[in-house]
Amino acid sequence: xxxxxxxxxxxxxxxxxxxxxxxxxxxxxxxxxxxxxxxxxxxxxxxxxxxxxxxxxxxxxxxxxxxxxxxxxxxxxxxxxxxxxxxxxxxxxxxxxxxxxxxxxxxxxxxxxxxxxxxxxxxxxxxxxxxxxxxxxxxxxxxxxxxxxxxxxxxxxxxxxxxxxxxxxxxxxxxxxxxxxxxxxxxxxxxxxxxxxxxxxxxxxxxxxxxxxxxxxxxxxxxxxxxxxxxxx
Numbered sequence: 001x002x003x004x005x006x007x008x009x010x011x012x013x014x015x016x017x018x019x020x021x022x023x024x025x026x027x028x029x030x031x032x033x034x035x036x037x038x039x040x041x042x043x044x045x046x047x048x049x050x051x052x053x054x055x056x057x058x059x060x061x062x063x064x065x066x067x068x069x070x071x072x073x074x075x076x077x078x079x080x081x082x083x084x085x086x087x088x089x090x091x092x093x094x095x096x097x098x099x100x101x102x103x104x105x106x107x108x109x110x111x112x113x114x115x116x117x118x119x120x121x122x123x124x125x126x127x128x129x130x131x132x133x134x135x136x137x138x139x140x141x142x143x144x145x146x147x148x149x150x151x152x153x154x155x156x157x158x159x160x161x162x163x164x165x166x167x168x169x170x171x172x173x174x175x176x177x178x179x180x181x182x183x184x185x186x187x188x189x190x191x192x193x194x195x196x197x198x199x200x201x202x203x204x205x206x207x208x209x210x211x212x213x214x215x216x217x218x219x220x221x222x223x224x225x226x227x228x229x230x231x232x233x
Contacts, residue, residue, distance in 0.1 A: 025204050032211035033218075036100050040219070043104035044111060057109040074162070092208035099212050103219045110226060118230050125226040132225075133218050136188055140195035147196035150189055157186050177231050180224045187221035 047053040086092045114121045140147065161183065168175050194213045202210045 021204055025202070025207050025210075026198060028207040029198055029202075029210045029214070032096070032208055033214050036096060036211060036215040037218070039097075039100050040104050040107075040215075043101065044107065047104070047108050048112075048115075053108050053112050056105065057112040060109045077158075086209065089205070089208060092206065092212070096208055096212040096215070099216055103216070107219075107223070110223070110230070114226060114230055121226065121229045125222060125229045128225050128229075129218065129222040132184075132188060132221060133191055136191045137195055140192055140199065144199065145196070146200050147192045148201060150193045154186070154190055154193055157189075161186065177228060180227045180231070183224040184221060184228070187217055187224065190217040190220065 044053075047056065086095060111122060114125075164175060164179065167173075191214070194210070194217050198210050198214070
């Protein structure tokens with residue numbers, strides 16, 4: 001899970017740049033987002049074709065799955081924050097790659113189970129995710145509304161989600177479909193917030209960091225949509 005990050009006030013936001021600079025920034029950001037999705041897909045193909053997927057699945061499911069999920073949420077938050085705060089392009093790329101790799105590893109067990117027992121679920125969840133992301137992105141672009149006011153809510157909701165996962169581990173209860181639905185809503189709100197930052201608040205040289213933030217929100221949405229689809233089978 002990625003946490004919303006407040007852009008420092010000392011930097012010049014992209015919406016104060018020229019039209020050409022804004023267009024260049026948006027193009028670079030979404031090109032890197034698509035590249036991240038392609039890299040994620042290639043990593044999953046590699047895990048499965050080399051047989052590593054089964055090994056990773058057995059290792060992760062051999063421990064507390066909720067604990068693994070909580071750990072990855074925290075690690076990915078740290079990686080995304082590092083990409084957001086990094087000034088050098090190399091550091092931003094490092095944060096982006098780490099985030100993509102962490103999510104690719106995290107997804108292996110659920111994709112393995114879905115591929116084995118729920119035929120067509122992965123494709124359906126991916127399609128719904130892309131439609132949802134496309135619709136939310138269209139809302140942000142067409143309305144041009146600044147959704148930065150959602151930052152405090154997203155931080156609070158993110159902390160509550162981690163608390164819920166920790167409580168489920170400690171007290172041994174399951175986080176059911178209601179939690180997945182709520183997290184899809186959280187991811188949707190994060191997409192609006194992140195897209196708004198791309199349009200209004202990111203500095204022109206942080207397009208890799210912006211793509212990292214967007215990727216984390218898309219991956220989170222895909223994760224919980226996939227869980228909802230799997231719960232129906």
